[in-house]
């Protein structure tokens with residue numbers, strides 16, 4: 098479920114991801130999103146710089162508020178009108194990526210009320226990063242006075258959802274591995290906070306409110322700088338004992354090229370954004386990014402088309418392996434590279450047609466509907482589920 102963090106790998110895209118939330122222009126990145134908005138984006142993007150309000154005064158032992166009313170926690174950054182605010186109950190969802198941090202405010206029905214995107218101060222450490230989250234929340238709650246019921250966070254890397262801590266982070270993050278994300282937020286906000294890996298959150302979002310809403314057996318795959326995967330089985334996220342279930346980008350059998358994870362022949366070596374660029378460079382000697390390869394393919398460059406064909410065939414193989422093992426009905430695909438889906442899909446569908454799943458049932462492939470909101474909405478969905486379970490209803 099790990100994903101990579103760099104903001105490259107976007108392909109020129111039709112931005113066919115406008116969702117019911119009004120999201121447009123899913124950015125491209127290694128994870129489910131991140132990076133510059135695509136053309137046509139109408140989102141209100143981050144005009145607000147973090148102001149240095151760092152609420153992380155207490156990263157250990159913060160009281161874990163239960164229930165929707167919450168209670169004011171220890172003083173941190175002054176975020177107005179949260180647990181004690183008036184107005185309708187709302188949920189916040191946060192997507193902390195290597196480049197940008199997206200904060201959305203959702204109704205309890207998970208409709209996005211507003212969003213803000215801020216630069217992630219990844220080099221400044223965990224406290225600064227949480228400070229950015231709090232800045233975003235302050236801005237949104239200023240626009241939409243409401244009672245914040247809880248916060249969900251999706252973060253790249255390996256996370257411990259149980260303790261709310263980051264376990265492993267990319268080198269581009271300073272002082273992030275080990276950081277107590279949920280305890281710090283709870284101390285500042287006085288409401289329950291929850292942490293998920295970003296690819297898991299992406300899938301939660303698409304199941305809750307997106308392209309696979311209500312489905313019960315889904316593989317989520319993110320094609321960005323890296324390739325991430327997550328499994329939704331029998332109507333619930335299946336994480337596995339090590340949090341590694343669904344890690345489709347890093348299983349062997351896709352050639353022999355060294356992978357970023359240290360393995361060889363993983364799907365990520367074919368289908369990630371930087372892999373598309375690397376495979377194209379090997380064929381042509383020309384250096385470009387995934388966007389450039391996609392543009393070349395659209396212009397008819399046979400080498401670029403071959404790169405996308407190989408990636409599509411690899412993706413199909415991964416889907417067939419997954420379907421054979423756990424019998425998913427549907428695959429939802431996100432990430433920046435997925436915006437070049439028109440280049441990938443022919444090869445994927447051809448391979449699936451040539452070698453159908455052993456079940457005899459076709460695998461349904463759908464692109465992300467929530468686009469760059471998916472991780473944040475999924476994180477809010479996780480918060481909603483936990484709070485609903487705790488209180489048996491939204492206040």
Ligand SMILES: [Zn+2]
Pocket residue numbers: 346347348356357358359360361363365
């Ligand atoms: Zn790998």
